[in-house]
Amino acid sequence: MINLIRSLGRWGLGTFERQGRAHLFLFNMLLGIPGLFLRFSLVVQQLFSVGVLSILIILISGLFVGMVLGLQGYNTLVDFGAEESLGVLVSLSLVRELGPVVSALLFAGRAGSALTAEIGLMKSTEQLSGMEMMAVDPIRRIIAPRFLAGIIAMPLLAAIFSAVGILGGFLVGHGLLGVDDGAFWSQMQAKTDLYDDILNGVIKSVVFGFVVTWIALFEGHDATPTSEGVGRATTRTVVHSAFAILGLDFVLTALMFGDE
Template sequence: MIDFIRSLGRWGLDTLQRLGSGHLFLWYMVKGIPEVLLRFSLVIQQLQSVGVRSVMIILVSGLFVGMVLGLQGYNTLVDFGAEESLGVLVSLSLVRELGPVVSALLFAGRAGSALTAEIGLMKSTEQLSGMEMMAVDPIRRIIAPRFVAGIISMPLLAAIFSAVGIFGGFIVGYGLLGVDDGAFWSQMQVKTDWYDDVLNGVIKSIVFGVVVTWIALFEGYDASPTSEGVGRATTRTVVHSAFAILGLDFVLTALMFGEI
């Protein structure tokens, strides 16, 4: 019994300690941002590996998600004779939910895991402590540029995802199922609001960008410097990011769209 309580206490202390160091880490990263903006070439390099290399997966999955939405939505709407509303269905579900959420999940899997593995390996091969020896702050030189790159890429990727997805929905709706293209676009434009839907989706994706990159970088920085530790940290990045994205999505949706 005492052992159980003790293990519970240790677990609590460990969790608190990790939470604390995670937030301290975030604070150091944020403090490093102004300096990074002055040396923007570092960020551009990271944008290449974090953002540009994620474009392909975002394009392909966005297109297919949009096409599936088109098919499924059509099958439901046609029963009510409302297949012209297909555009609204596709655009609202993509812009509000699927765009930010699915692209953030893909981003966590594609870019987040890579970031964790990279930082974790840098730590285990003592590159980070080497930099500290040379009085170069690794958080400012290595971590902060990646953080900024993640925040910049995420909304762009989500927007690409939504746009491509709507195009996919249009291909299926107009090309395959014969929905009237004029009604498709005009109903979409009437029902999709720029502030309430599009901008809130962008805000969501920025929040997800911050959280996913933060988790990925912290897990890498905090990984135990062994090959096993790096592997576990990478797994944790993907799992925790998925939890954080889906949980935060609920909170953000309730704040933005729910009338609470």
């Protein structure tokens, strides 16, 4: 019994300690960001590995999610004789929810895990330590550019996801199911608001990008420097990112759309 309480206590203390380290780490990263504007090429390189390399999975998933939305939405709406509203259904689901959330989940799986593995391996092969001894701060030189690139890439990826998804919904709705294309676009335009829907979706994806990249980089930097430790850290990145994305999505949705 005493042992159980003791292990509970140790777990609690350990969690607090990790939280503390994670926030200290975030603080150091943020300190490193202003200097990046003098050497933006570092960020561009990371935008390549974080953004460009994620684009294929985003395009394909976006297209299919949009097409599924078109099919499912049509089947439901046609019962009410409201299939003209398919455009609204597709655009609002994508722009408000699925675009930011699904692309963030994919981003965590594709780019987040890669970041954790990369940083973890750099740590286990003493590259970070070696850089410190060369008087180069690895947080500023290695971590901060990746952090900024993640924050920049995420909303762009989410926007691409939503846009491709809407096209996918249109292809299915108009091409396959014969919904009138004028009604599809005009209803969509009438009901989708620039500020309430699109801007809020962008804000969501910026928040997700911030959190996912933070988790991924921290897990890598905090990993036990063995191959097993890096593997565990990579898994933790994906799991914790998914929790954070879905939890934060609820909070943000309640704040943004709750009072309608």
